Amino acid sequence: MNKYLDIAPEVQEALAAGKPVVALESTIISHGMPYPKNVETAMLVEQTIRDNGAVPATIAVIGGRLKAGLSKEEIEYLGKAGRGVAKASRRDLPALVARGADGATTVTTTMMIAYMAGIKIFATGGIGGVHRGAEVTMDISADLEELAQTPVMVICAGAKSILDLGLTLEYLETKGVPVIGYGTQELPAFYTRQSGFGVDYRVDCPEELAAMFAAQRELGYKGGMLVTNPIPEEYAMDKAVIDAAIEEALAQCQAQGVRGKETTPFLLAKVVELTGGDSLESNIKLVLNNARLAARTAAELAK
Ligand code: PSU
Ligand code: MN
Numbered sequence: 001m002n003k004y005l006d007i008a009p010e011v012q013e014a015l016a017a018g019k020p021v022v023a024l025e026s027t028i029i030s031h032g033m034p035y036p037k038n039v040e041t042a043m044l045v046e047q048t049i050r051d052n053g054a055v056p057a058t059i060a061v062i063g064g065r066l067k068a069g070l071s072k073e074e075i076e077y078l079g080k081a082g083r084g085v086a087k088a089s090r091r092d093l094p095a096l097v098a099r100g101a102d103g104a105t106t107v108t109t110t111m112m113i114a115y116m117a118g119i120k121i122f123a124t125g126g127i128g129g130v131h132r133g134a135e136v137t138m139d140i141s142a143d144l145e146e147l148a149q150t151p152v153m154v155i156c157a158g159a160k161s162i163l164d165l166g167l168t169l170e171y172l173e174t175k176g177v178p179v180i181g182y183g184t185q186e187l188p189a190f191y192t193r194q195s196g197f198g199v200d201y202r203v204d205c206p207e208e209l210a211a212m213f214a215a216q217r218e219l220g221y222k223g224g225m226l227v228t229n230p231i232p233e234e235y236a237m238d239k240a241v242i243d244a245a246i247e248e249a250l251a252q253c254q255a256q257g258v259r260g261k262e263t264t265p266f267l268l269a270k271v272v273e274l275t276g277g278d279s280l281e282s283n284i285k286l287v288l289n290n291a292r293l294a295a296r297t298a299a300e301l302a303k
Helices: 009-016 037-051 072-084 090-099 107-117 142-149 165-174 206-218 239-255 260-274 278-301
Strands: 005-007 021-024 055-062 065-068 086-088 103-105 121-123 153-156 179-182 201-203 225-228
Touching: 005 009, 005 107, 009 021, 009 055, 021 037, 021 107, 021 278, 037 055, 037 072, 037 278, 055 072, 055 090, 055 107, 065 090, 065 107, 086 090, 090 103, 090 107, 090 142, 103 107, 107 121, 107 142, 107 153, 121 278, 142 165, 153 278, 179 206, 201 206, 206 225, 206 278, 239 260, 239 278, 260 278
Parallel strands: 005 065, 021 055, 021 121, 086 103, 121 153, 153 225, 179 201, 179 225
Antiparallel strands: 055 065, 055 103
16 A cells, blocks of 8 residues: 555445445535535535445545545545645645645545545546637646546536536547446536537446446556536526626636636636525535435445
8 A cells, every 4th residue: 555545444444345435525625615515515425425325535635644534524624724725636746745734636636546545436526627728728637637547437517618628528538538428418517417518428327337437447448437427407507697607707717817726716716606606506416416326336336
């Protein structure tokens, strides 16, 4: 085992016994939602995973240790500290570890640490991707590169249209990452069930997701798989409302010259601000929906 990795006892026991485990990220806690909703949601997501037969492992860097499985106190700490905790992507882990610092893990580093721990399935809200205007800025999330090189299944609700969804799909195709629609042939756009872009395969049950992941492993692929699970109909947002908020958030981002790792947290916070909390409620519901599917898929994979 990696000398910097700490696996929580409950997670370790489940892994040793071949029981289902689901990884969860912490950037969504520190940078994706405001306090105290972020902590409430993180706890509710863990409970949802338990209710569906798996053990949750929320991942973060604390005191320079890579943690797979957090205590309630650690989740509370990350939620309260919010953007005061460094957003940790692949390039950040060496510095955080060497300095004994804290970091909220993105999809990228959550995949890395999940893989080190032996966890195969990871549930979150949305992934990073190719930003609009990336043909000039070259702003492409490290999440896409991680999906190409780390064998973890990521279950999300698609990607927000703060990104260029078409270019994001092109990038994933180039990198050989299968993009699966759960119960749909269309890529969901996080707050809405539709984006106008198609996925590679439609899958309708956890058994088939588990079978595809198992086949990918047996074929010797080094990369992972992206499952996009549309937000439940009753919680989906009005497309016109969310599109207007995203356009406004993008305009403010550009006007304020926000760049680099700050771009995504800025846009996420702006969208929540502009939609008066409606989007936050949708965000919570879709994460719970993904947690449920991830737990069921992990249970199938463990059979
Ligand atoms: N998109 C969301 N919610 C999120 C994120 C993205 O809808 O919480 C977070 C995730 O942690 C993701 C990260 O891995 O932002 C991507 O950041 P960047 O675009 O800087 O790579
Ligand atoms: Mn970026």
